[in-house]
Amino acid sequence: MKKSAKIFTGIMLLASLTLTACGAKNNNTGGASPSESASGDTSGKDFKFAMVTDVGGVNDKSFNQSAWEGLQHLEKDTGTKVKYLESKEATNYLTNINQFVRDKYNLTWGIGFLMGDAVKEAAAKNPDAKLAIIDNVVEAPNVASITFAENEGSYLVGVVAGLTTKTNKIGFVGGIDIPVIKRFELGFVAGVKAVNPDAKVIINYTGAFDKADLGKAAAASIYNDGADIIFHAAGGTGNGVFNEAKERLKAGKKVWVIGVDKDQSLEFGDEVTLTSMLKRVDEAVYRVSKEMIDGKFPAGVITTLGLKENAVGLPETSTKNVSKEILDKVEEYKAKIISGEIKVPTAQ
16 A cells, blocks of 8 residues: 555646536436547547545536546546546445446546445455545555545534524535544534634434435534524535525525535525535546546545645635625634645544
């Protein structure tokens, strides 16, 4: 096993990188053909890349969708072939990965912590196959492991929530209680408490990433308890948090949601989205896949991406609902985290 390394020393949130989920609902082979590549680059035309989603599905408007958008962008830029398979249940993980391995895909991505065991087994049984995983570490010579410092970005949206709340009650809705989601929770609570020690954070884990109804019920309970802001880290389950907030807005009750992974104001609207905690899964998937094309695939390497690499943070649209004073405060805390002055708690 190679030692852990940060291979993304300068990931930028490129303004020019405009990704869409075009074609994702009905066509899982991507949108653009090589001839449609904006750059005319066909360096990837002989490559095939694939991803296997967790149970949240490719159109979760969050984590899996972001990963798929990264592959779609790679297809557009390089002419490579891309494809995904959705996992309806955990037993599908290994089956789906093995299908791509059998079909000789150059690289197969497992999207999500829950894919760890399946990626590990596939890697061990297929030593010539190349695999990559997001949000988990698989120590194998043919696997690239990408993790994020979600706690760092979540700390910053915690600062926003702590300085914005009018009720001093704030909610957190998680999916499954696993280390990656725990990092979201711990960072968020720490950020809230740093600027508003009197605020109460109400925690609710739904136990699922694909149950919008559970997210809606959890949000209803937290809002009924007096919270005026909820941060979710629950994939498709989190869509239900937005649904509950919209229903309350229609009824004349103003509440906020903090989105996750993507800029969720683009999907759910500025009227209920206070801000989002960006997690650039799309950039990670794109960059590592492109390294495969360039002959530099980081096999056996563990990569951790955080604020220093601009891999987590707030979207530019935050200015719509978050005051300049609060955003200035966010920048102060961001600098302190990057410098090491603030140590954000993380899951063990």
